[in-house]
Amino acid sequence: MSLENVREAVAGRFPELVDELMELVRIPSVSAPSFAQSHLDDSAERVAALLRGAGLDDARVVRTAASRPAVIGHRQVDTDAPTVLLYAHHDVQPPGDDAHWEGQPFEPTRIGDRLFGRGAADDKAGIVAHVGALRALGDDLPVNVTVFVEGEEEIGSPAIAEFLDEFSAELGADVIVIADSANWAVGVPALTTSLRGLVSLDVNVRVLKHAVHSGMYGGPVLDAxxxxxxxxxxxxxxxxxxxxxxxxxxxxxxxxMDEASLRADAGIVDSLRLAGKGPVTARLWTRPAISVIGIDAPSVAQSSNTLVPSATARISVRIAPGQDPDSAEAALRAHLAAQVPFGAELTVARSENSGRPFQVSVDAPGMAQARAAFAAAWGREPVDVGIGGSIPLVADFHELFPEATILVTGVEDPDSRAHGANESVHLGELERVVVAEALLLSELGATWTER
Incomplete structure (x- = not known):
């Protein structure tokens, strides 16, 4: 299909796509185990229905004994055509404190060009992008398509090895499109060529067998x-x-990127100095980062004049492309053991979140078609970027299907605030993403040759 025909087909269906994205956002499909898991079943069933409506008649909810519900569907058009796997995930991050949201996290709110709500960008917009591209092409779809929508990406895909072992025969492809990344800016597309990996450890220190009076024992004993x-x-x-x-x-x-752009995109307070040295993008994409993402300890409201006997922090490490999670974990464990102060008892446990980093060649087969599709959809060339976040499944796909080209695309922009309060998707960007994916599928069908 021509660019004009694709634009027209997407524009005519886009209001319906926005409504369907809002329906998905209303389902609180948080995969973290402390949340009701039944919502994941509701979300998966809705995704399967959307895919069936986009021409994947066999789309169904699948799972293994250990996994959250996922969705797989196929459309076969020609045995000689390439097969493209379209990936997204329907689970979302916990919403956090509702008070930090302008509205309610699971009640989508449209303000100007943006749609706000948990999962509006990460990654239910990715699901809608696949649905929209398939609808736009309709009977003109020139490639075989498999759609795989995962249900546990936000907790590090802990059961993905078992899942891929059971369903690998259904997921093989020549090109894999991962719609779970970000563009350079609103109006500037990007192709993601590297992802950091992830290791998360729960670090506990204990200083007392039980709590004691802070006035009676404070001084010689430091609290946990x-x-x-x-x-x-x-x-x-x-x-x-x-x-x-x-x-x-x-x-x-x-x-x-310049420091001013980073400060504006991240909402950094004026007085804060940036950490580390070197290019900003290197610190964001290709160097490790360590964050404390949670602490178990008495709240201020529930505090008393006692020495806290034990405290736990979840330490999240984003690891650079080229390092495996096991070696990163070993390095962190060794550091903690050597540095624990005052001989406190130390316990370190690996949490559910982990994932390997990934890097793709900028000249891999399919990249030229992706660049052409993005340039046509946005009217400007895409930027090759890295992403500081992790998509654990990407490295697993690369290991299972080493001959497949993996293209990492996405619908987010620097102000999407994925994982944070007031997450949103720019609807103009989402429409361009749908156009770009439809063009990419057309380009792959027209130009792909067997390797």
Whole structure:
């Protein structure tokens, strides 16, 4: 199909796509185990229905004994045509404190060009992008398509190895399109060529067998929160650079962003100095990063004048392309064991979240078609970017299907605030993503040759 025909087909169906995205956002499909898992079943069933309506008559909910519900569907058009696997995920992050949202996290709200709600960008918009592209092409679809919508990406895809082992025969493809990344800016498309990996550890320190009066025993005994804080502080040097030996870095990216753009995109307070050294994009994409994403300890409201006997922090490590999670975990464990203050008892456990990093060649088969499709949809050439976040499934796909080209695309932009309060998708960008994916499928059908 021509660019004009694709644009017209997408524009005519786009209001319906927005309505369907809003329906998906209303389902609180949080995969974290502390949330009601029944919503994941509701979400998966709705996704399967959308795919059936887009021409994948066999779309169905599938799962293994250990996995959350996923959706798989197929459309076969020609045995000689290439097969393209379209991936997204229907699970979402916890909403956090409702008070931090302008509206309600699971009640989508449209303000100007943006649709707000948990999952509006990450990654229910990715699902809608696949549905929209398939509808736009209709009977003109020139490639065989498999759609795989995962249900546990936000907790690190813990059962993905078992899942891929059971369903690998249904997922083989020549090209895999992962719609779970971000563009450079509103109006500027991007192709993601690298992803950091992820290791998450729960670090507990214990200083007392039970709580005691802070006035009676404070002084010679430091409470667990102070000890834990001192241990966490050893993870970075004074300038904010990583201080854990054994965590590696990859090469600096070819593009950089100015500090002002980073500050605006992230909402950094004026007084905060940036951590680390070197190009901003290197610190974001190709070097490790360590964050404390949660602490179990008494709340201020429930505090009393006692020494806290035990405290736990979840430490999240984004690992650079080229390092495997096991070596990164070993490095962090060794550092913690060597640095624990005052001989406190230390216990370290790996949490559910982990994933390997990924890097793709900018000249891989299919990349030229992707660049052409993106350039046509946006009217400007895409930027090759890295992403500091992780998509654990990508490395698993690469290992299982080494001959397949993996294209990482997405609907987010720097103001999407994925994982945070007031997550949103720019609807103009979403429409361009749908156009680009339809063009990509057309290009692959017209130009793909057997390797």
């Amino acid at each position: 929160l102070v000890v834990l804080s001192r241990l966490i502080a050893t993870l970075h040097d004074d300038d904010g650079s990583i201080a854990v030996a054994g965590l590696t870095s990859a090469g600096d990216p070819a593009v950089d």
